[in-house]
Each structure stands twice: as C-alpha cells, then as structure tokens.
Amino acid sequence: MNPDQPNSKRESGDDRRVAIALAARQIIVEKGLEGLRTRDIAARVGINIATLHYHVPSKEALVALVAESIRHDFRAQSMRHPREGKSALEQIHLEFDDFRETVRDMPELIIILTELGERARRDSAVAAIVTPLHQFWRNQFVEIYRLGIADGSFRPDLDPEGAALITTGAMSDCWRQSTVSRVDRLELVLAELERAFFRKS
Amino acid sequence: MNPDQPNSKRESGDDRRVAIALAARQIIVEKGLEGLRTRDIAARVGINIATLHYHVPSKEALVALVAESIRHDFRAQSMRHPREGKSALEQIHLEFDDFRETVRDMPELIIILTELGERARRDSAVAAIVTPLHQFWRNQFVEIYRLGIADGSFRPDLDPEGAALITTGAMSDCWRQSTVSRVDRLELVLAELERAFFRKS
DNA sequence: GAATCAATCAATCATTTGATTGAGACAATG
DNA sequence: CATTGTCTCAATCAAATGATTGATTGATTC
The missing domain is CATH 1.10.357.10 (Tetracycline Repressor, domain 2)
Incomplete structure (x- = not known):
C-alpha cells in the first residue's frame, strides 16, 4: 500500500477513520460525549461533514x-x-x-x-x-x-x-x-x- | 397524572419547582443528562414550555x-x-x-x-x-x-x-x-x- | 371594583444538528 | 485514453431544541 503519504489532501480510508476517532476523542475529553458534534469533528480533522459521513455512516457508528x-x-x-x-x-x-x-x-x-x-x-x-x-x-x-x-x-x-x-x-x-x-x-x-x-x- | 395532587390547575412556585426537579430526575435516569430536554420535562409535569421557563430560567439553572x-x-x-x-x-x-x-x-x-x-x-x-x-x-x-x-x-x-x-x-x-x-x-x-x-x- | 402580581399558554423564533444529494477530483487499471 | 472505484466538497434538508413574546387567567390587595 502507501507507506507514507505525508500531508496529501487525500488520505486512505483507514487513516481518515483513525484521524476521525482521534479528533472525536479530543472533543469528548473537552466537552463530554454530550457535547460531541459531527461538525466539530469534521472541522478538527479538516474535512467536510459529508466526507465524515462517507467514512463513518452515522453518529452511532462514530461512538x-x-x-x-x-x-x-x-x-x-x-x-x-x-x-x-x-x-x-x-x-x-x-x-x-x-x-x-x-x-x-x-x-x-x-x-x-x-x-x-x-x-x-x-x-x-x-x-x-x-x-x-x-x-x-x-x-x-x-x-x-x-x-x-x-x-x-x-x-x-x-x-x-x-x-x-x-x-x-x-x-x-x-x-x-x-x-x-x-x-x-x-x-x-x-x-x-x-x-x-x-x-x- | 399525579393522583395525590388536588387537581389544581395553578400551583405555587415552590411546588412547581419541586415537580420540575422530580420530572427532570426521572428523565435523567431514563435517557441520561445527555437526553434531558426541556420539552420532555414540561410534558411530564403537564405544563407549557414557557411556564417551565418562567420557573426555571435556563437549562443550566435546571441542571x-x-x-x-x-x-x-x-x-x-x-x-x-x-x-x-x-x-x-x-x-x-x-x-x-x-x-x-x-x-x-x-x-x-x-x-x-x-x-x-x-x-x-x-x-x-x-x-x-x-x-x-x-x-x-x-x-x-x-x-x-x-x-x-x-x-x-x-x-x-x-x-x-x-x-x-x-x-x-x-x-x-x-x-x-x-x-x-x-x-x-x-x-x-x-x-x-x-x-x-x-x-x- | 380597580390595580397588581404570580402563573399559565399558544405561537413562534433563531439556531443547532445529523444526515443527504449530486457533482467533481484523483489515482489506478486495462 | 477511457473506465472504474475511492475520496472529497458545497449546498441543502428536516427535525430538534432552547428560548422568547404577547396575551390571558385567577387570586390578592387597597
């Protein structure tokens, strides 16, 4: 596969999912599960909301x-x-x-x-x-x-x-x-x- | 309905606040603080949302x-x-x-x-x-x-x-x-x- | 009985929020 | 080059949600 694609605009699905999980975890620490918003996650990862939904279909799946x-x-x-x-x-x-x-x-x-x-x-x-x-x-x-x-x-x-x-x-x-x-x-x-x-x- | 209530349409402010707190607690048990909605509380108490806000000014105050x-x-x-x-x-x-x-x-x-x-x-x-x-x-x-x-x-x-x-x-x-x-x-x-x-x- | 105040509601506002659509970009494959 | 599949985004929707407004009701006071 791709050994290392430093900061390309496009990332592999797995990498994105990891980044999404990481961002979500940061937000949970800051605002709790209660304050977890898909938009905030997308913003922190630097992607569009729709892209987030492409990788993680629903908020339930996100949690x-x-x-x-x-x-x-x-x-x-x-x-x-x-x-x-x-x-x-x-x-x-x-x-x-x-x-x-x-x-x-x-x-x-x-x-x-x-x-x-x-x-x-x-x-x-x-x-x-x-x-x-x-x-x-x-x-x-x-x-x-x-x-x-x-x-x-x-x-x-x-x-x-x-x-x-x-x-x-x-x-x-x-x-x-x-x-x-x-x-x-x-x-x-x-x-x-x-x-x-x-x-x- | 509340059986022990004398069916009075109007209640004193203190009684209402107690009823609101009680209803909120029930909902927290069922859906968590995360699932606590002002509308649900008002519905359970049997009052209008505006009345709820009259007694408890904000959701923060409610918690x-x-x-x-x-x-x-x-x-x-x-x-x-x-x-x-x-x-x-x-x-x-x-x-x-x-x-x-x-x-x-x-x-x-x-x-x-x-x-x-x-x-x-x-x-x-x-x-x-x-x-x-x-x-x-x-x-x-x-x-x-x-x-x-x-x-x-x-x-x-x-x-x-x-x-x-x-x-x-x-x-x-x-x-x-x-x-x-x-x-x-x-x-x-x-x-x-x-x-x-x-x-x- | 007029004035005052606490308590209530219907209607509505302004955001927020999870999710979708349709189109485009890019890479790999043949 | 054309095709195909992966990945991305701008725009938008529909529902929900906390809060407000303006008016009404009933009791209390003077």
Whole structure:
C-alpha cells in the first residue's frame, strides 16, 4: 500500500477513520460525549461533514468507533509488559505501575472510558465493547489474587472477586474524582490496598 | 397524572419547582443528562414550555436545580440515623446499611449523582454542589476510621484517607457497573472491606 | 371594583444538528 | 485514453431544541 503519504489532501480510508476517532476523542475529553458534534469533528480533522459521513455512516457508528479505538489502546497498553512466569506480587505491582503509567501518559483514556461507561447503560453497541473491557481488567486482578492466595503472598481469607471489585473500583473512582492531586490520592489508595490485601509478615 | 395532587390547575412556585426537579430526575435516569430536554420535562409535569421557563430560567439553572434536589435527598437520608455516641464498628455498619438502603430504595440517586459528577468536570455550578457531597461522604469514613484505629477495632496501620478513598470508590463504582447482580456484588465488596480493614482477632 | 402580581399558554423564533444529494477530483487499471 | 472505484466538497434538508413574546387567567390587595 502507501507507506507514507505525508500531508496529501487525500488520505486512505483507514487513516481518515483513525484521524476521525482521534479528533472525536479530543472533543469528548473537552466537552463530554454530550457535547460531541459531527461538525466539530469534521472541522478538527479538516474535512467536510459529508466526507465524515462517507467514512463513518452515522453518529452511532462514530461512538462505536471511538469505543473500538479506546479498546485498541487499552489492549496495546496491556500487552506492553508480559505477565507470564511472574509471581503474584510482581504481577500486582506491574498492574499498579501500568495504571500509574496510564494516568500519567494517557489520562484521557480513563475519562473517555468513564464517559462511554455512562452511555453503555442505554447503548448496547457501546456496552458490547466497554463491558468486556472492564471485565477483562477486573478479571486480571481476580487471577492475580487467586495466585497470590495460593502462594501465600496474600491474605488467606481474601475473596478474589470482592478484592478485585474493590481494587478496580477504587482505582477508577480515584481517577474520576477531583482533578487536583489525583496522583497523590492514587498513591494513598495503592499503598492502602497493599496493606489491606497483602499477608502480614 | 399525579393522583395525590388536588387537581389544581395553578400551583405555587415552590411546588412547581419541586415537580420540575422530580420530572427532570426521572428523565435523567431514563435517557441520561445527555437526553434531558426541556420539552420532555414540561410534558411530564403537564405544563407549557414557557411556564417551565418562567420557573426555571435556563437549562443550566435546571441542571443546578436537579443537583440541589439530589443534595437535599442525600442530606435527608444521611440525617435519618444518628451517629452520635456510637462506636466505630457500629458507625461503619450504619454507613454500610445506609448505602444498602439507598441502593434498594433510591437507586436513581446514585445514577443521577454519577451523571452529575460527569458534568461537574465542565460545569462549575454543578461542581460546586456535587463535589462537597462526595467530600462529605468520604470524610465520614475518614472520621470513622480514625475513631476505629484509636479504639482498636481497625488495623493499627490503616491510613484513614486511603481507606476512605477505597471505600467510597469501591462502593460507588460497584453500583455504577453492570446492572445485573449489583446487590450481590455490593455484598462481596462490603464483606471484603471488613476483612481488609477490621483488626484481626 | 380597580390595580397588581404570580402563573399559565399558544405561537413562534433563531439556531443547532445529523444526515443527504449530486457533482467533481484523483489515482489506478486495462 | 477511457473506465472504474475511492475520496472529497458545497449546498441543502428536516427535525430538534432552547428560548422568547404577547396575551390571558385567577387570586390578592387597597
């Protein structure tokens, strides 16, 4: 195909769709899903509204595209550090570090995911993408806690399901809340999670 | 129609505002803040759009009215059970029961609060109401944990701030998530929170 | 009973907004 | 070169949406 066509007026369909998704994500961060307008997206990409509709037939499909784009990014981030062969303690610290990294480098990801989660209540197409994402994340903790209980690094009376719900809930909510000192709060939360779940020596 | 209304065509301004807030809340639950339309509210209340604007000048003011209405309800619910003179353990169980009660009897409250929290990021008027609400709730846990550490019912190495963040985060997020088996999940979370924070006997 | 005020409505305005149409540009293919 | 398929835009539509206007109704006051 075309390796690199720097700034040509015409772009391939795939490239356009990526650009559209990116622009849409920026606008969602600024004005929320509620303030997402097809015209604004087209303007930011630098194309006509009709062109936007050529690549993404409807607004519904557009939101689904954004959801898909978010899933892609989360998957990529999740794949960056291999989990195999690591101990439960190593894995959970890896998980914590991953979240710290996301918070630092891609804070919009979580904002958009929250926004999509809101809409998922009414839009099954979005729910079909967002719900598995949450489940996957939570399930990773369930597995880690199971492993950690078995190898003795976590409390023996720990309930993997409950602990995973608490972990993901606390982490995401901690992020959702007040914009100021989010990072400090996250550290408070992660530290207390360790004291709460790790086996006392 | 409203059965308990004495069918009076004309109502006092305060009553109308209450009715408007109530109708708006119902619609927010059904379609989200995003799907909130002044016409729909007016129709549900049974008044003309102009009358709606007579009582609530703008849509912005309307959203603020809903936020205020939510604050009122939360405050009322919070006042129902007195905290004074109770032990830390009694207080936290009271807090858990209060949340169970809210989840059971007024699930919309949490949905709307989440929806408002989303908008608070962009709307300072809403933020001014919603943020203190969250802070108040979290702070109640901070105080309970402080008390509980002092009287020995909680872990001595517990960080009240971190633990409170985890508690409110886990509880609210647990509710936000999948509509199915929310109640079961909440019990998992509450049970695990006890094992995580209570002092081992 | 005239004056005043709160509450209400029908009608309408001015934008906004998602979507469509029909025509043209450009590249690749034969 | 002609054809074909991809990509793009100006112009426009129809519906929706927040808000306003001007007038009416009923109660309260003096």
